[in-house]
Amino acid sequence: MENIMKRKGLGKLAISLAIGVSFLSACSAKTSAAKQKTTLNLMxxxxxxxxxxxxxxxxxxxxxxxxxxxxxxxxxxxxxxxxxxxxxxxxxxxxxxxxxxxxxxxxxxxxxxxxxxxxxxxxxxxxxxxxxxxxxxxxxxxxxxxxxxxxxxxxxxxxxxxxxxxxxxxxxxxxxxxxxxxxxxxxxxxxxxxxxxxxxxxxxxxxxxxxxxxxxxxxxxxxxxxxxxxxxxxxxxxxxxxxxxxxxxxxTTVKDDNTAYNLFKTNKLDDATVSGVVAQGLQNNKNLKKVSRAWTYYLQVNQGSGRPLANAKLRKAISLIINRKELTQKVLGDGSTAAGSFVSPKTATDPTTGKDFSKETAVSTQQNVKEAKELWKEGLAEIGKSSVTLNLIAEDTETQNKVAEYIQSAIQSNLNNVTVKVQDLPAKSLSNKKAAGEFDLSLWYWLADYADPINYLGILTTGNSMNSGKYSDHSFDSYVENAQTAKTKAAYWSNLRNAENQLQKTTGIIPLYYVKEDHLVxxxxxxxxxxxxxxxxxxxxxxx
CATH class of the missing domain: 3.90.76.10 (Dipeptide-binding Protein; Domain 1)
Structure with missing residues (x-):
């Protein structure tokens, strides 16, 4: 009997030890699994x-x-x-x-x-x-x-x-x-x-x-x-x-913010980008990481021969009619800010002035409906049209869809005698449309490849392969060329400032907003x- 009891006691001890070892092994396995995780899911x-x-x-x-x-x-x-x-x-x-x-x-x-x-x-x-x-x-x-x-x-x-x-x-x-x-x-x-x-x-x-x-x-x-x-x-x-x-x-290709968020919540994405309404609701999320980007969204304006927006007054009117504050805060709501320059903030500091290049060259982003209406009326008279239809093309992502619809509404509700047709296209179709010049306005972006204003401004010179809107201005071209061949730092930055100012003066493009990229990590x-x-x-x- 005593031997039996001893064996039972030993059996309980063995079970307890086994449970303890099993628990420690499980904890160790979890720690090991975390350390051994070697796959990353991106979008x-x-x-x-x-x-x-x-x-x-x-x-x-x-x-x-x-x-x-x-x-x-x-x-x-x-x-x-x-x-x-x-x-x-x-x-x-x-x-x-x-x-x-x-x-x-x-x-x-x-x-x-x-x-x-x-x-x-x-x-x-x-x-x-x-x-x-x-x-x-x-x-x-x-x-x-x-x-x-x-x-x-x-x-x-x-x-x-x-x-x-x-x-x-x-x-x-x-x-x-x-x-x-x-x-x-x-x-x-x-x-x-x-x-x-x-x-x-x-x-x-x-x-x-x-x-x-x-x-x-x-x-x-x-x-x-x-x-x-x-x-x-x-x-x-x-x-x-x-x-x-x-x-x-x-x-994984994810074009919808809700989908991106849901995939992140279910651990199917490890780093997801979100914007718009989804981003608005996540500003206090512990997994949200805000990333500053040298990234500007803008409207490419088709200035090819015979296109209505070859007229500078019509281009300027569209720029003035857009309420960029409303666009960034209510439509996007992800921390993006109104753009008054093509070059985005924090891209580069002008060493000759000590100022952020974007801020020292930016123009007002205030909406001005009255001036826009006047310019629109004058522009239509100059091209001999009583009304125009504009084709606005954008990529078929949720963010671009919302921005395109906002631009469409802003133009049609504030300017007379204009119809804006929006097409949301896959990336390849969008690229083909732009290459063929089959648009009036194209929602697009420039994400700087390296941190220098010339990386932005250089793409808008006459005949540049990235210049889908066919913007062509002799003074702008000269400023960019002079910057590229400048022998001194002072000449380089002076010409870059002049180029940005000339671009805005002629409304070569229409800057919309600077991207603040929201990541869920x-x-x-x-x-x-x-x-x-x-x-x-x-x-x-x-x-x-």
């Missing part, structure tokens, strides 16, 4: 249509490329230029016109090919070759022969970039460029695996996962070119793979670099 607001960095320029493309590839340099968490595929940040020689850059020898593409100097030469030439139908040629302006090549006057082989051996580049400029090192952090300056692109063909390259390779921390998978979702997985050849904690990044996500200019870098993200 895009539009479909990914291509990963060929030489002929497209959409937000979904550039944000994905930022996390797939590396160029010569990248930006760190302080938005400073640091080496990526280059061994160090090069200093110019030859009076600021020549950069000689040594590349690291251990960089590889996701198919195992080595990244070479020739891959940069090949990609940059494609980016200015008019037969490739590039849209970002203007950023190459200043690199030797880039403008002449883009105009179809000389061969792309004459571009001022050449390989000196396998791992050394030499870049020659036509004049010193103060922002050159920042400039080449843009995705358009990424290299391309020449052998791979030529093998699959330039028309197929970047159209789906099978026809895409990358040289960064990840490679793309589960993307056929028309999917609403896709994934990035480890690039086993990445030279710094020991720094990468994530195994996978999943992207899951607890424990660390290591994300949210750049003011450019795109968020998730490559070093981790869970804690």
């Amino acid at each position: 895009q607001t539009s479909e990914l249509t291509t990963l060929d960095n030489t002929n497209q320029a959409t937000m979904s493309e550039f944000s994905t490329l930022t996390n797939l590839d590396e160029g010569l340099y990248k930006l760190n968490s302080q938005n400073e230029v640091v080496p990526a595929l280059a061994k160090k940040v090069a200093k110019p020689a030859n009076g600021g016109k020549t950069y000689t850059i040594q590349l690291r020898k251990n960089a590889r593409w996701s198919n195992g090919d080595q990244v070479t100097a020739q891959d940069f030469v090949y990609s940059w030439r494609r980016s200015v070759d008019p037969t490739n139908k590039p849209v970002y040629t203007y950023v190459f302006s200043g690199i030797k022969n880039a403008d002449a090549i883009a105009a179809g006057k000389i061969s792309p082989t004459q571009l001022g970039i050449k390989a000196i051996g396998k791992y050394k580049l030499q870049i020659n400029l036509e004049h010193p460029m103060q922002s050159f090192n920042k400039l080449v952090t843009m995705p358009v300056f990424l290299p391309q695996d020449k052998a791979f692109v030529q093998k699959v063909g330039t028309k197929k390259y970047g159209t789906n996962a099978k026809y895409t390779v990358s040289n960064g921390a990840f490679k793309i998978t589960k993307w056929t070119g028309v999917d609403d979702s896709y994934s990035l997985v480890e690039n086993k050849y990445y030279y710094a793979k020991n720094q990468i904690k994530l195994k996978k990044i999943n992207y 899951q607890d424990g996500l660390n290591g994300v670099i949210y750049h003011t200019a450019g795109f968020a870098d998730y490559t070093r993200a981790y869970w804690k």
Whole structure:
């Protein structure tokens, strides 16, 4: 009996110990699981249509490329230029016109090919070759022969970039460029695996996962070119793979704020962007992170021959009729602010005045219905019309839909003899419409690729591939050109100020608001670099 009781007592002790061990194991497993979490779920607001960095320029493309590839340099968490595929940040020689850059020898593409100097030469030439139908040629302006090549006057082989051996580049400029090192952090300056692109063909390259390779921390998978979702997985050849904690990044296209919020609440999104009514109700949410962006929403105004808004008075009237305070506070409600300048706040400080460039060049954002009505009446008389119909196009996202409807209502309810038709279009259809000039007003945005006013103003010069509204003003063009070729800091910033002032004086575009980006971020996500200019870098993200 005594032995039996002892055995029962031992049995209870064993059970208690087992329960304790089981409890501790469960706690340990939870802690371990948290530490071992290696997947990140993100969203895009539009479909990914291509990963060929030489002929497209959409937000979904550039944000994905930022996390797939590396160029010569990248930006760190302080938005400073640091080496990526280059061994160090090069200093110019030859009076600021020549950069000689040594590349690291251990960089590889996701198919195992080595990244070479020739891959940069090949990609940059494609980016200015008019037969490739590039849209970002203007950023190459200043690199030797880039403008002449883009105009179809000389061969792309004459571009001022050449390989000196396998791992050394030499870049020659036509004049010193103060922002050159920042400039080449843009995705358009990424290299391309020449052998791979030529093998699959330039028309197929970047159209789906099978026809895409990358040289960064990840490679793309589960993307056929028309999917609403896709994934990035480890690039086993990445030279710094020991720094990468994530195994996978999943992207999902989400165009609706409510959907984004619901996906975040159910842990299907780890970093979700929200705006409008949804953002308004989340301003005190503990997971809300406000991100300052060098990002301006504006109306592109079609000033092509024969279009009604080629008339400056009609353009000015539309600008004056918009109540930007109401738009930002009641329609958006996400912290975005009224825009009185094309260049957004915190993009750059004018070193010659010590002032924020955006604030020192901004015009009034006050609505003025009386003046707008007068200008509208005079403008209609000048073009010989008793009434006009305007086509306003926008991307089919919830935010753009709401803003477009607000603009439509503002114009039709305050100006006489005008009808505004709104079309909400997928990203690709919108791009095609703009390229064909089939619009009067287009709701669009500019998110600076690098922190300098020239990155905004340069896209509105005559004939620029990003200038869908065909704005053309001789004085504006001269100011931008003089800034680009300025030999002194004072001349550079003076010309930039004059360019911004001329743009507003002629209503070349209609600035609407500066974006304050609201992110819902899951607890424990660390290591994300949210750049003011450019795109968020998730490559070093981790869970804690």
